[in-house]
Amino acid sequence: MRKDKVTITPSANLGTAYGTFYQKKCIFAPAVKKYHFPNNSQIMSYSKDAFRFCPFCGSGNFVWDGVKSHACSDCGKKLYTNEVGAVIALIYNADGELLLTTRKFNPAKGMLDLPGGFIDLGETAEQAVVREIKEELNLKVENLQFYGSFPNEYVYAGLTYFTIDIAFVCKVENFDGLSASDDVSDICFKNPKQVNLQEIGLASVRNLIHQLQTKTLL
Numbered sequence: 001m002r003k004d005k006v007t008i009t010p011s012a013n014l015g016t017a018y019g020t021f022y023q024k025k026c027i028f029a030p031a032v033k034k035y036h037f038p039n040n041s042q043i044m045s046y047s048k049d050a051f052r053f054c055p056f057c058g059s060g061n062f063v064w065d066g067v068k069s070h071a072c073s074d075c076g077k078k079l080y081t082n083e084v085g086a087v088i089a090l091i092y093n094a095d096g097e098l099l100l101t102t103r104k105f106n107p108a109k110g111m112l113d114l115p116g117g118f119i120d121l122g123e124t125a126e127q128a129v130v131r132e133i134k135e136e137l138n139l140k141v142e143n144l145q146f147y148g149s150f151p152n153e154y155v156y157a158g159l160t161y162f163t164i165d166i167a168f169v170c171k172v173e174n175f176d177g178l179s180a181s182d183d184v185s186d187i188c189f190k191n192p193k194q195v196n197l198q199e200i201g202l203a204s205v206r207n208l209i210h211q212l213q214t215k216t217l218l
């Protein structure tokens, strides 16, 4: 089915349709449905924010199918859109409080977030967590345990990226060097149950914390 899938650069790798499947299959359906993002209408309208011309032949007849690919009616080629890999770190202090950050830049500048970021080319998700947490917080994380994955829409510089945010619980032996840098403007520790979801900037993080608040913790 996907023989004609092409490899595209990360900047053009803009996400995929995930909404219907995720809503139907996710074991945490009640929690996710409430905060689910992107929804079907956002996926259907995605083509308006993406490609206007076929990247193979330049034709303007390059149409989004509303699910997962653009197709060119002139050269016949397809361009599939998939979720972009990103990571989230769940870091707890000795009191069981969760480390939250404040976003330094848009999207959602000034709102609460969890540390993490995009997976670079060639990296594993685990390597991305270690790198991002060193860059953002100057912390060394270890003993990563997979927690779950959360789809998100990330609009940057006018371009929509549909990400899959892969969350890990991380151990930190020493918080002495903790400091905010890179795209983090501030750091705080909070009991997850006391986090106001409306103060969280990104839907994937909102879904994750909602899950922490409504399910038995780790």
Ligand SMILES: [Zn+2]
Residues within 6 Å of the ligand: 054, 055, 056, 057, 058, 059, 072, 073, 074, 075, 076, 077
């Ligand atoms: Zn074409």
